[in-house]
Amino acid sequence: MRDPLPRRRLFGEKLMAVAARDAGSTVRWWKNGDHPGDRIGEVLPDPIGGGTYVRQEGAVVRYFRHPQFDGGQVHDGCGRTWHDHGWIDSGGDGLTVCPGDHIWTGADGRVFGVYKPGQRGQS
Template sequence: MPKFRKRPVEIDAHQWFRNGDHPADGPADGEGDVVRYFRHPKYRGTETHDLCGRVWHEHGWIDTLEGGHTVCPGDWILTGVQGERYPCKPDIFEATYEAVG
Protein backbone atom coordinates (compact mmCIF):
# COMPACT_ATOMS: atom_id res chain seq x y z
CA MET A 1 0.00 0.00 0.00
CA PRO A 2 1.41 3.46 -0.87
CA LYS A 3 2.43 5.73 2.00
CA PHE A 4 2.04 9.48 2.18
CA ARG A 5 3.54 12.22 4.36
CA LYS A 6 1.70 15.36 5.43
CA ARG A 7 3.14 18.47 3.80
CA PRO A 8 4.68 20.94 6.23
CA VAL A 9 2.14 23.72 6.72
CA GLU A 10 2.22 26.55 9.22
CA ILE A 11 -0.99 27.07 11.20
CA ASP A 12 -2.23 29.43 13.89
CA ALA A 13 -2.99 27.77 17.22
CA HIS A 14 -4.29 29.11 20.52
CA GLN A 15 -4.78 27.07 23.68
CA TRP A 16 -8.28 27.44 25.14
CA PHE A 17 -9.13 27.25 28.84
CA ARG A 18 -12.21 29.47 29.14
CA ASN A 19 -14.46 31.80 27.21
CA GLY A 20 -12.53 34.66 25.65
CA ASP A 21 -9.18 32.83 25.35
CA HIS A 22 -9.21 32.77 21.53
CA PRO A 23 -8.16 36.17 20.13
CA ALA A 24 -11.16 36.23 17.77
CA ASP A 25 -13.68 35.45 20.54
CA GLY A 26 -14.19 38.93 21.91
CA PRO A 27 -14.56 39.75 25.62
CA ALA A 28 -14.57 36.89 28.15
CA ASP A 29 -17.86 38.01 29.69
CA GLY A 30 -19.88 37.24 26.53
CA GLU A 31 -20.52 34.49 24.00
CA GLY A 32 -17.39 33.73 21.97
CA ASP A 33 -17.36 34.11 18.19
CA VAL A 34 -15.08 31.07 17.71
CA VAL A 35 -15.60 28.95 20.84
CA ARG A 36 -19.13 29.36 22.16
CA TYR A 37 -20.65 28.26 25.45
CA PHE A 38 -21.32 24.53 25.65
CA ARG A 39 -25.06 23.84 25.75
CA HIS A 40 -26.67 20.44 25.51
CA PRO A 41 -29.96 19.28 27.02
CA LYS A 42 -28.43 15.89 27.90
CA TYR A 43 -25.57 17.32 30.00
CA ARG A 44 -26.18 19.64 32.93
CA GLY A 45 -23.41 22.11 33.72
CA THR A 46 -22.48 20.44 37.02
CA GLU A 47 -21.97 16.93 35.61
CA THR A 48 -18.44 15.74 34.79
CA HIS A 49 -17.17 15.05 31.28
CA ASP A 50 -15.78 11.50 31.21
CA LEU A 51 -12.94 12.38 28.81
CA CYS A 52 -11.27 15.18 30.76
CA GLY A 53 -12.87 15.07 34.22
CA ARG A 54 -14.01 18.72 34.16
CA VAL A 55 -17.62 19.83 34.66
CA TRP A 56 -19.57 20.52 31.46
CA HIS A 57 -20.07 24.15 32.45
CA GLU A 58 -16.32 24.73 31.83
CA HIS A 59 -16.45 23.45 28.22
CA GLY A 60 -16.91 25.23 24.93
CA TRP A 61 -18.41 24.37 21.55
CA ILE A 62 -16.92 25.02 18.12
CA ASP A 63 -18.46 24.62 14.67
CA THR A 64 -16.15 22.88 12.20
CA LEU A 65 -16.44 21.75 8.59
CA GLU A 66 -17.35 18.27 9.89
CA GLY A 67 -19.96 19.59 12.36
CA GLY A 68 -19.81 20.81 15.94
CA HIS A 69 -17.27 19.66 18.53
CA THR A 70 -16.88 19.98 22.27
CA VAL A 71 -13.84 21.96 23.43
CA CYS A 72 -12.32 20.84 26.72
CA PRO A 73 -10.25 23.28 28.81
CA GLY A 74 -6.65 22.94 27.58
CA ASP A 75 -7.56 21.98 24.00
CA TRP A 76 -5.84 23.85 21.19
CA ILE A 77 -7.93 25.71 18.62
CA LEU A 78 -6.23 25.39 15.23
CA THR A 79 -6.85 27.54 12.19
CA GLY A 80 -6.21 25.57 9.01
CA VAL A 81 -4.84 26.67 5.66
CA GLN A 82 -8.29 27.72 4.40
CA GLY A 83 -9.30 29.54 7.60
CA GLU A 84 -11.23 26.60 9.04
CA ARG A 85 -11.05 26.14 12.81
CA TYR A 86 -11.09 22.95 14.83
CA PRO A 87 -10.06 21.67 18.28
CA CYS A 88 -7.06 19.46 18.98
CA LYS A 89 -6.26 17.59 22.20
CA PRO A 90 -3.00 18.70 23.88
CA ASP A 91 -1.25 15.32 23.50
CA ILE A 92 -2.05 15.14 19.77
CA PHE A 93 -0.98 18.77 19.32
CA GLU A 94 2.35 18.13 21.06
CA ALA A 95 3.02 15.01 18.95
CA THR A 96 2.07 16.70 15.66
CA TYR A 97 3.17 20.34 15.82
CA GLU A 98 6.27 22.29 16.76
CA ALA A 99 6.78 26.02 17.24
CA VAL A 100 7.99 28.01 14.23
CA GLY A 101 10.79 30.51 14.75
Protein backbone atom coordinates in the same frame (compact mmCIF):
# COMPACT_ATOMS: atom_id res chain seq x y z
CA MET B 1 0.81 -4.98 15.94
CA ARG B 2 2.95 -1.86 15.77
CA ASP B 3 2.09 1.04 18.07
CA PRO B 4 0.19 3.66 16.00
CA LEU B 5 1.39 6.53 18.22
CA PRO B 6 4.51 7.38 16.14
CA ARG B 7 2.32 7.67 13.02
CA ARG B 8 -0.06 9.98 14.85
CA ARG B 9 2.83 12.16 15.95
CA LEU B 10 4.25 12.29 12.44
CA PHE B 11 0.82 13.16 11.07
CA GLY B 12 0.50 15.85 13.76
CA GLU B 13 3.86 17.34 12.82
CA LYS B 14 2.75 17.47 9.20
CA LEU B 15 -0.49 19.17 10.27
CA MET B 16 1.49 21.76 12.19
CA ALA B 17 3.78 22.33 9.21
CA VAL B 18 0.73 22.93 7.00
CA ALA B 19 -0.71 25.30 9.62
CA ALA B 20 2.55 27.26 9.73
CA ARG B 21 2.80 27.35 5.94
CA ASP B 22 -0.75 28.65 5.62
CA ALA B 23 -0.12 31.27 8.33
CA GLY B 24 -2.67 29.54 10.50
CA SER B 25 -2.34 29.40 14.23
CA THR B 26 -2.80 27.02 17.12
CA VAL B 27 -4.05 28.33 20.43
CA ARG B 28 -4.51 26.54 23.73
CA TRP B 29 -8.01 27.11 25.07
CA TRP B 30 -8.83 27.17 28.78
CA LYS B 31 -11.95 29.35 29.08
CA ASN B 32 -14.40 31.60 27.27
CA GLY B 33 -12.51 34.35 25.43
CA ASP B 34 -9.16 32.54 25.05
CA HIS B 35 -9.41 32.18 21.26
CA PRO B 36 -8.12 35.37 19.57
CA GLY B 37 -11.20 35.44 17.32
CA ASP B 38 -13.69 35.36 20.21
CA ARG B 39 -13.99 39.17 20.41
CA ILE B 40 -15.24 39.18 24.03
CA GLY B 41 -16.20 42.72 25.05
CA GLU B 42 -17.03 43.81 21.50
CA VAL B 43 -19.94 46.26 21.34
CA LEU B 44 -22.57 45.10 18.83
CA PRO B 45 -25.95 46.41 17.65
CA ASP B 46 -28.88 44.74 19.39
CA PRO B 47 -31.12 43.34 16.62
CA ILE B 48 -34.07 42.80 18.96
CA GLY B 49 -34.31 45.77 21.29
CA GLY B 50 -32.28 48.33 19.38
CA GLY B 51 -29.29 49.99 20.98
CA THR B 52 -26.18 47.93 21.63
CA TYR B 53 -24.91 45.08 23.78
CA VAL B 54 -21.48 43.79 24.82
CA ARG B 55 -20.45 40.34 23.56
CA GLN B 56 -20.17 37.93 26.52
CA GLU B 57 -19.85 34.64 24.62
CA GLY B 58 -16.96 33.81 22.31
CA ALA B 59 -17.54 34.28 18.58
CA VAL B 60 -15.44 31.19 17.72
CA VAL B 61 -15.59 29.06 20.87
CA ARG B 62 -19.06 29.39 22.30
CA TYR B 63 -20.40 28.21 25.66
CA PHE B 64 -21.09 24.48 25.74
CA ARG B 65 -24.81 24.10 26.43
CA HIS B 66 -26.72 20.97 25.48
CA PRO B 67 -30.14 19.70 26.58
CA GLN B 68 -28.77 16.18 27.20
CA PHE B 69 -25.93 17.33 29.48
CA ASP B 70 -26.35 18.86 32.91
CA GLY B 71 -23.66 21.54 33.12
CA GLY B 72 -22.63 20.33 36.58
CA GLN B 73 -21.93 16.79 35.37
CA VAL B 74 -18.29 15.82 35.01
CA HIS B 75 -16.99 14.95 31.53
CA ASP B 76 -15.36 11.52 31.70
CA GLY B 77 -12.76 12.51 29.10
CA CYS B 78 -11.13 15.35 31.05
CA GLY B 79 -12.60 15.39 34.55
CA ARG B 80 -14.05 18.93 34.26
CA THR B 81 -17.72 19.93 34.41
CA TRP B 82 -19.54 20.51 31.14
CA HIS B 83 -19.97 24.20 31.97
CA ASP B 84 -16.15 24.51 31.75
CA HIS B 85 -16.25 23.36 28.12
CA GLY B 86 -16.54 25.24 24.85
CA TRP B 87 -18.34 24.53 21.59
CA ILE B 88 -17.33 25.32 18.03
CA ASP B 89 -20.21 25.31 15.57
CA SER B 90 -18.57 23.78 12.52
CA GLY B 91 -21.62 22.21 10.96
CA GLY B 92 -22.83 18.70 11.62
CA ASP B 93 -22.17 17.77 15.22
CA GLY B 94 -19.73 20.64 15.85
CA LEU B 95 -16.63 20.37 18.02
CA THR B 96 -16.50 20.08 21.80
CA VAL B 97 -13.54 21.88 23.39
CA CYS B 98 -12.18 20.70 26.75
CA PRO B 99 -10.14 23.11 28.90
CA GLY B 100 -6.52 22.76 27.81
CA ASP B 101 -7.28 21.64 24.24
CA HIS B 102 -5.41 23.08 21.27
CA ILE B 103 -7.51 24.70 18.53
CA TRP B 104 -6.01 24.84 15.05
CA THR B 105 -7.36 27.80 13.06
CA GLY B 106 -6.45 28.53 9.45
CA ALA B 107 -5.44 31.94 8.12
CA ASP B 108 -8.99 32.40 6.83
CA GLY B 109 -10.41 31.96 10.36
CA ARG B 110 -11.82 28.49 9.70
CA VAL B 111 -11.27 26.01 12.54
CA PHE B 112 -9.62 22.82 11.31
CA GLY B 113 -9.48 20.80 14.50
CA VAL B 114 -9.36 20.48 18.25
CA TYR B 115 -6.61 18.36 19.78
CA LYS B 116 -5.80 17.20 23.30
CA PRO B 117 -2.31 17.94 24.65
CA GLY B 118 -0.03 15.10 23.53
CA GLN B 119 -2.35 14.23 20.63
CA ARG B 120 -1.38 14.86 17.00
CA GLY B 121 2.10 16.07 17.88
CA GLN B 122 0.97 18.74 20.35
CA SER B 123 2.83 19.32 23.59
